[in-house]
Amino acid sequence: MQRLSLSSRLALLFAACTAVVSLFAGVLFSRASEAHFIELDQQLLEGKLIGLRRALHDIQSSESDVRLAEELSRQADLSLRITGSDGRRWYDSSTNLPDKLPQRPGLSTLNNDGADYRVLNAPLFVNKTDSPRLTLLLDITHHQHFLQRMQHLIWLTMSLSALATALLGAWAARSGLRPLRRISTVASRVSAQSLNARLPEENMPPELAEMAHHFNAMLGRLDNSFQRLSAFSADIAHELRTPLSNLLTHTQVTLTHPRAIEDYREALHSNLEELQWMAQLVNDMLYLAKADHGLLMPERETLDLAQEADLLLEFFAPLAEDAQVNLSRDGSARLAGDRNMLRRALSNLLDNALRFTPVEGEVRVKLTEQPDGVKLSVENTGKGIDAQQLPRLFDRFYRADPARREGSSEHAGLGLAITQSIINAHGGQIRCESAEGWTRFVIQLPKGH
Template sequence: MPRLSLSSRLALLFAACTAVVSLFAGVLFSRASEAHFIELDQQLLEGQLIGLRRALHDLQSSDSEVRLNDEMSRQAELSLRISGSDGKRWYDSSANLPSMLPQTAGLSTINSAGTDYRVLNAPLFPEKADSPQLTLLLDITHHQHFLQRMQRLIWLTVGLSALATALLGAWAARSGLRPLRRISAVAKGVSAQSLNARLPEENMPPEVAEMARHFNAMLGRLDDSFQRLSAFSADIAHELRTPLSNLLTHTQVTLTRPRPIEDYREALHSNLEELQWMAQLVNDMLYLAKADHGLLAPKRETLDLAEEVDVLLEFFAPLAEDARVTLGREGSARIEGDRGMLRRALSNLLDNALRFTPADGEIWIRIDDRTEGLRLTVANSGEGISGELLPRLFDRFYRADPARHEGSSEHAGLGLAITQSIVRAHGGQIGCESGDGWTRFVIELPRGD
């Protein structure tokens, strides 16, 4: 069996709810009407009973029957039967009265020959034990016909209201689900060439607008990831093209004629440098690929950041001395992290700072141990970075220095991207500030203790 659509299910649900509510209300109204008629009939019969007792206070009087007939003639739908204490019938006001009537005192309802009666049994003289019995019969056929017509009207109302609600529910459900069909149409058309499609959120109901917002956010993330992947692939080809071309050209030139052994050795050394740079580039790209898939799992060990920074400053001291750059550190703190990964991140920042710090400049590393976490700042003096370039510093293969040419075997523009991946793997974040003659890379890490 084919499964019902959501619109059909909602329409049937609306119809069922309306039918149940209508039926419940109709039954309550029918019961209330019936109880109201019973109450009216009881009041009428009890009022007639009082008059009859007054008229029949003396059965031996000569005008008893006249007075009785006069009393009964006033109510065309009322009949009377008088029986003795032994059950013997004394008087019937009509010849068409049922032969068998209830004997119990009180109000009851019977049906005889297609006619409905409300019957009231009561003693003529309540104070006497052997009093004759009065049986008043009220023809309530018109009441019953009214109740039957009302019940048929209730069933008709239930059916029509259910049908009308089903149609209106189907229309409302179809109208309400129009945004979902729009989402389905957009999702059907999504491809690698149309990831920029978005759903309009302003005209959607709040429940669907939230889903549309998340759907648009998902498309945005997919578009961003696809664009980054495409750019990454293009950058890889762009970066590898020059060294491969250099290798091919150098090798072909070397093999054009016989050369001394020293020339071949020099050519091999030159090719080795290019190959080492390409191998490092491939390793860096694999490292970033692992970071993108959440595969970087830093080891957790207690580290003294001051000691780790001092080790790196000692390593970079000769290069700084040659460049006439002053290195320094302030502050200390302890952290839970991976020693190798953190050293690599700080090395990238120091190497980057040394390359862009002018002679007689300064590089300072400041460690702030705060309540909410650790803050590590690598600052270098020199020409600042323009504001429009700051958001792109951590993009792969991006070089802020326009003087750097493509295919450089020294720096591929992956250092800051790798640093950002390492910081994020430790649950932190990194940013860059530039101004007042200083450029600061700020790392914020959780305490981890």
Template sequence: MSRRWSLSNRLALLFAACTAIVSLFAGVLFSRGSEAHFIELDQQLLEAKLTGVRRALQDGPNPQARLADELSRQPDLALRIKDRDGVRWHDSSIRLPVQVPERPGLSTLNDTDNDYRVLNAPLDPNRADSPQLTLLLDITHHQHFLQRMQRLIWLTVGLSALATALLGAWAARRGLRPLRRMGAIASSVSARSLNARLPEEHMPAELAELAHSINDMLGRLDDAFQRLSAFSADIAHELRTPLSNLLTHTQVTLTRERSLGDYREALHSNLEELQWMAQLVNDMLYLAKADHGLLAVQREPLELALETDLLLEFFAPLAEDAEVKLSREGNARIEGDRSMLRRALSNLLDNALRFSPGGGEVRIRIVDGPQTVRIDVENSGGEIPAALLPRLFDRFYRADPARQEGSSEHAGLGLAITRSIIRAHGGDIRCESADGWTRFVVELPKAGQP
């Protein structure tokens, strides 16, 4: 597997490439601008000399002397004169190249030893048979300057890229130091050290936001891991008592020969324990399905007044024995799973009955709101401390430590199942306890609401 480049090296190379491109672009612009400037200066000079040459050849006697005087003022300027048939009449220098561009106007000639700027024009623009003048300006020193400048540009590009790469590597390593520190802390996180957190202070804004998100994730993982560990311990704790009862009761039964009735009684006792264990396992599987979003909600129109009245009728004998008054007020229509909602409300009613004192009251109030339907299941009795309210829906949690094990009603899963059912319907549930009343508030979306 090929070795991957570090982020610092990639940033350094990127800085170097960007600097090289910018430097090269600026150098090319400067070189082109300088060359265009020299061409413009050469053209102005040649056009001025062309005017002087024409004046020397056309005005007055002794044109050769005036021409020599005109050319002597510009040592690097030479003149060639041809007739209209291209026959050479005059060369002001013996070092002029043999082949010279003949097209009118300005052009550049690159000879073996020298470079020239060439201007071709007729001696008399008004005559078709006028001799042709060719002015040649030696620009070798210009070209040498441009070549030196181009070499300097390439050297500057290379040195700038190298310097930027080194400085970029230093800056990148310094800038990424918080990221390496975050990586070192993150690598130390394990199932035994989920309480580690990334430092958010003295960090760039982008990394501080990332560290905050990772810390939130670690907090959620820590909480989920703690809940899972507690859940596993609670399962073992809940199953240990019935299993111990089964083993002890079976061992005692098998210590000696017994009658058929004794064996039947022992089997009935074991059956009760096994039924409770089966119910506990079914409840845990139900919660596992809810955690993975596998609860299939079969929605149908429901009249909450009718559903709650049926449940109150079912619990009426228990309420009568406990001398607890049951009542319901309000009505609303929703779409939901009849069996699941009945199970959730049954859990809430059962919980309210068990914690209502003799002569107390259990009330169901249904409030039909514009967007949601609110169902309050409340009972009179002792208040639950505010610190315990958020934990009531935890699995196997018991607010009353005096409750006895060995009954599915006391397994501590009823409220957890209720919350899973309510959330599967898109609603929410919470508990309030004040002024001698404990109230479970269920909010469900109305029919047609998301």
């Protein structure tokens, strides 16, 4: 079975609501009209009852029949039956009265041969137990016809209202859902080659504006991710092209004619260096791929960051001495984290700082305990980084120094990206600041558990 469209569902819902409201209002109006007529009839019958009792105060009087006929003549649709206390019929004002009438005191309704009557039973003498009984019958057939016509009109009005509401609801739903069709149209045009399509948020109704905003944000994220993936693939090919070309060229040259054993050994050592660099590049890319999929699960152990920083500074001390760079550490802090991962992140930052610190420069590691975590910064003197480059420093394969050789066996531009992944895996953040002759990488880490 084909499912109903949203417009059809809304139209049927509007029609059903209108029908229910119309029916409810019609029933209330019909009941109110019927109660009003009953009240009027009761007032009329009770008024006539008083006049009839006065006319019949002396039932043996010769004038009682005249006064009774005069009283009944004033209401053409009113009839009277008088019965004795033993149930025998004494008097009928009309020959067309039903044989059996309601016997219970008070007001009741009777239908007989297509005619409707309002019946009122009451004693002639209120204070006598053996008093004759008066039964007044008021013909209300015209009232009932009016109520029946009104009910038919209610059903007709309800049907027409439901139909009109369904048509208007379908039109309103179709007009109101036009932005959804626009979203569908935009979504149908989205592909890997066209991720720049966006919905016009300013023309959207408030209920759909937020969805359009999130839809545009989703397209923006997809576009950004696709561009990064394309750039990442191009960067991988770009980085691997030079070492592969070097390996092929070196191997082909070595095999052009027979050589001594030492020459082959030297060629293999040279190839080994390139292969080791390529293996490290592949391992780094796999590490970043795990980080992208949330597979980096750091172990938690209490670490003395001052001690960890001192060990790394001791490791880099020979390189700093050769480069005539001063290494120092200020402050101390403790937190729960993964020792190996944090060592790798800090090592990447120190290696990066040493490479860009001029002779007689300075590299400092600062540790600060904070109420909600730890602040760690690695800063170095030297030429600052342009503000436009700062947001891209953590991109993969990005090099702030364009003079560096392509396919370098030392650095592929993944160190800062790996550092950011490690910090993110610990629930922290990292940023770079560069001003007044200092370049500073600032890390905010929660203390953990």
